[in-house]
Amino acid sequence: MSNAKEYNMEYLMQYLDGEFSTAENMQLESDLSNNIDLQNQLSYLRMAIESVKLGGLNARIATIADEFRNEKPEEAPVIKMKKTRTVSYYALRIAAVFLIAACSYFALLYTTVSQEKLFAEKFVPYEIPASRSGAHGTDLEIFYTQQRFDQVLSLMYPLEDRTQKELFLGGMAAMRSGKPAAAKEMFEKLMEENNKSQDFVYQEDADYYLGLTYVKLGEYDKARNLFLHIEKDPKHSYHSQVSSMDLLKLKILSWKK
Amino acid sequence: MKKGAPISDQELLQLMKEGNEIDDAIRYIYSEYHEGLSSLITYNSGSWEDAQDIIQESILCFIQIVKEGKFRGESSIKTFLYSLTRNIWLNELKKRGRMEKRNKIFEESRDELENSTMDGVEKREANKQLLEILNELGEGCRKILTLFYYENLSMKEILMQTEFENEQVVRNKKHKCLKQLTETISNNPALAENLKRIIK
Numbered sequence: 001m002s003n004a005k006e007y008n009m010e011y012l013m014q015y016l017d018g019e020f021s022t023a024e025n026m027q028l029e030s031d032l033s034n035n036i037d038l039q040n041q042l043s044y045l046r047m048a049i050e051s052v053k054l055g056g057l058n059a060r061i062a063t064i065a066d067e068f069r070n071e072k073p074e075e076a077p078v079i080k081m082k083k084t085r086t087v088s089y090y091a092l093r094i095a096a097v098f099l100i101a102a103c104s105y106f107a108l109l110y111t112t113v114s115q116e117k118l119f120a121e122k123f124v125p126y127e128i129p130a131s132r133s134g135a136h137g138t139d140l141e142i143f144y145t146q147q148r149f150d151q152v153l154s155l156m157y158p159l160e161d162r163t164q165k166e167l168f169l170g171g172m173a174a175m176r177s178g179k180p181a182a183a184k185e186m187f188e189k190l191m192e193e194n195n196k197s198q199d200f201v202y203q204e205d206a207d208y209y210l211g212l213t214y215v216k217l218g219e220y221d222k223a224r225n226l227f228l229h230i231e232k233d234p235k236h237s238y239h240s241q242v243s244s245m246d247l248l249k250l251k252i253l254s255w256k257k
Numbered sequence: 258m259k260k261g262a263p264i265s266d267q268e269l270l271q272l273m274k275e276g277n278e279i280d281d282a283i284r285y286i287y288s289e290y291h292e293g294l295s296s297l298i299t300y301n302s303g304s305w306e307d308a309q310d311i312i313q314e315s316i317l318c319f320i321q322i323v324k325e326g327k328f329r330g331e332s333s334i335k336t337f338l339y340s341l342t343r344n345i346w347l348n349e350l351k352k353r354g355r356m357e358k359r360n361k362i363f364e365e366s367r368d369e370l371e372n373s374t375m376d377g378v379e380k381r382e383a384n385k386q387l388l389e390i391l392n393e394l395g396e397g398c399r400k401i402l403t404l405f406y407y408e409n410l411s412m413k414e415i416l417m418q419t420e421f422e423n424e425q426v427v428r429n430k431k432h433k434c435l436k437q438l439t440e441t442i443s444n445n446p447a448l449a450e451n452l453k454r455i456i457k
Contacts, residue, residue: 009436040443047452048439049406054384055391055399056407057320061283061313068287069309191300198339200293207296229299229308233292 012045071234110256113249119215122241126172126205140166149173153182159189164201167193171209180216187213204230208238220254266334273323276409286316290335294342303346311349315342317384318377327376341377348378383451390441390448398434405431 014020015028032038128137128145143151152173156162162170171186187210194200207226214223224247231242264272264285272282291312298308319338322328328337391399404410404418412424412431421427442449 009439010432013432013435044439044443044449045435047442047449048435051387051391051438051442051452052399052402052406052435054317054321055388056403057279058313058317058384058388059403060280060407061316061320064280064283064287065309065313068284068291191296194293195297195300195343198293198336200296203293203296225299225304228305229295232305233295235292 009041009045012042016042016045016049069232109249110252113252113256115215115218115253118246118249118253119212122215122246123175123212124241125176126209128169138166140169144169144173147176149177153177153179156186159186162189164190164193164197164199168202168206168209171206171213175209175213175216180213183213184210184217204237207236208241211242215250215253218253218257220250220257224250224254266330269334270323270328270330273320279320282320283316286319286338290338294339297339297342298346301346302350307346307349311342311346314381314384315345315377318345318380321380321384322377344378345381348381379454383454386448386451390438393441394434394438397430398437401427401431402434402438 012028015025020028032042128141137145140152140155143149143155152170156166156170156173159167159170167186167190171183171190174180174183174186187206190202190206191210194203194206207230211223211226211230214220214226227242227247227250230236230238231244231247233239269282269285272278272285294312294315295305295308298311299305303311315338319328319341322341328334332340394402401415401419404415405412410418412427415427415431416424419427421430442452
């Protein structure tokens, strides 16, 4: 390597960390131009530094994601147990009582939970807000408001011609007239259209009601997936409608199937 | 950046390019696009946990693309981010061998833009490999290197955030950790090749 001096990794680190004088920089850059090994060594070092920066950025994203997900309106207070000499004895007794109670409750839940009951508990008929219904609505909206669901469904096909709003109302009309398979088709079509257009119209309503449609059709894993999405997102419009107990019931229904 | 105030794509890109504003940019992306991106995945066979992981990976790739000047603004940020997330998720589904009929239809609906975001999918794969290597480095090394190279803290500031005896010990530790990482990369030609692709 001609007149170039021997460089060790520490020396190259100092160069990359900007700790060199102008003269030292010039010397190194001159040596780099005709030393492939040195170029490679420097290149690997640069990769390592850029990797660290990328890892740092990834960690920041993860932290912000956690903050975002934890932005709940109210946090449950943390209750600290007072420690006493007999705490383990009483704790074990209390735990045993709770365990027995929990097992009994679970057994009761297992035997009593049913598709019909869960659906009835969760289903609330969707009503078009007053300002959007009435004389100024489309035929489809007017039929829906008047609960003439068969007429609504007669206007739905082919689904390709329907707007996202119409697909949602069609899905609701199908649900309310006892046609869950048709409701599923329309809600899924609505979500497909939303994915394509990336304009998430009636998305949160569809999350909830498609979940209920899956319950009605006995597709409990799919229902649970949608309900889990709602339950985990405190900003979802239907967040208060879905509890962890509902998720447990869906899991039980899936086991019983 | 004022909390909750809408900002234009241009302003968001500017925030992403300026290192000290990147947190605001990430927060804004989460507040604006998290719900839709999450639905995109949960509706297409993904769990809630899948959605959180994929969104995080997608945002990381997007920031890299912007920083490299490869986001040309031919589509909106929203459209690009959805396409990127969709491609990353499809790729993940393929890897898991869980491509259902509905997802195949979803895949076939790709447009020109989506194909252009495939670069992001490659980045995601390389990023995963790289983050694994960083994890193997250990918590202590990761912390000191991140504080120096990502947070741009001086040795004195790092000393205050760690339990080392003095600045020289911090400096030695940092050198040792970076050397270890550099050697891991140089001893793994496949990894080095992948890194060349994701690092400008």
